[in-house]
Amino acid sequence: TKKREREQKQKLQHFLTDLALLGSLQGFQYFQPWLRGREELLLTVVNEDLGWRSPGFAVSEASSFSSGLSSSSTSSTFSLASDPGSPLPEDPEGPHQAPQPRQRHSQRPDHPGHTEDHLLPASPSEREIAVPEVNCTLFLLAGYAKYGRPYAWIRSNHERLVNIGGTDSMVKDTPMKLKSITDWGSQGIRVWDIVSELVCLCTIPSPSNPFALDMRYLKSLPLSERFLVSGALLNFLETYVVYGNRDELHYEKVLEEVKSLRRLHVQTLLEVQRRQGSIAKPVQPAVAEPSEKD
The missing domain is CATH 1.10.287 (Helix Hairpins)
Incomplete structure (x- = not known):
């Protein structure tokens, strides 16, 4: 058992190394990563492929600020995002509503009763300071040591991707049930497997190369x-x-x-x-x- 625990810790460390590497990149067509802390990465994914240019879009102040927290620890990120005295940045153009050509409810959050039902992220969805760009959905990809494995959460446009059946914050902060994450413990899953699954799930039409x-x-x-x-x-x-x-x-x-x-x-x-x-x-x-x- 201890040997398996050591192997899982090493595997998670390798994942966090991949996460840090991915967070330093720019120039992908369908997504843009922003490293936030040692264990978290924000992933902005295109909703509809309209010849949209990435990552040359004008990044919002909130997104720029959150991406600049890469040197901070996860705990400091959490205290900043969850501080009730900290006003949340407002979008002068109002909330960005993603187009909904068709609903994709195949990747549902874990249902109540599952062991993963209450695996909350360190940064609650209600206090997310990053603002998704127009025609984009924001995801949080994290590898918290306390959970021992990676998870992904939707941070915007929940209704577009999953049938959450309510607006309760506990439901919104339920991790996504992705095949790549389910297979992480038994197969050689790397960060690009999770990213490609999120891109193919979110972007319409599904791109032939998520890493274009x-x-x-x-x-x-x-x-x-x-x-x-x-x-x-x-x-x-x-x-x-x-x-x-x-x-x-x-x-x-x-x-x-x-x-x-x-x-x-x-x-x-x-x-x-x-x-x-x-x-x-x-x-x-x-x-x-x-x-x-x-």
Whole structure:
């Protein structure tokens, strides 16, 4: 039993490492991660694919603030979010109502009576300070040590995805029943398995590649930033290529994406080197022509 507990702790630590890596990335087309604390990650997922650009959208102040809490502990995040004296930020345009072309109630929260019914997140839904963007749904993905495994919660547009049967905060803060999370204890589930399931559940139409990149956004970045961002994305996707499930329908699509991203990264590197070379190249002093007397 102790051996299994140690293995589960190590597995959770690996998950938190993946979570931190994912939270540092930007440039995906269908989702944008925001790292919040050591154990939490906010995931903004597109509702409808309307040629929407990610993550070039204007991030709300609340989202920016919450993503800046990555250096804080989960407990401090909780005390900040649950402080009754702290006013919640208001959206000047009013709440964003997600379009509802069809209801997806296949992934229901755990029903009352299940052991996972009262697994509440450290940050209650009612005190969520992050505001989802237009045409997006916000999720909380966390790996709390006290639960010993990852869970996912819906933080906005609950009615769009699940039939919650009420507005009670306890019901809203019930973790989602995802196949990837159910299989986490017995199979080699990684953070990308949970993310891809959430994207395919939320985005309409379901994308053929949940990890598709917004190349137009990446190419618009300043040169030095483009080099760093493309390199970080390349590291993540190449890790997926090595350890991901090759039977997934989108695996080949990710391989194609990696090839395009690698070309962009190498081109950016060459351009960086060329510019650095032109700046560092010393100006050659003019050599005086020898006089006829010499």
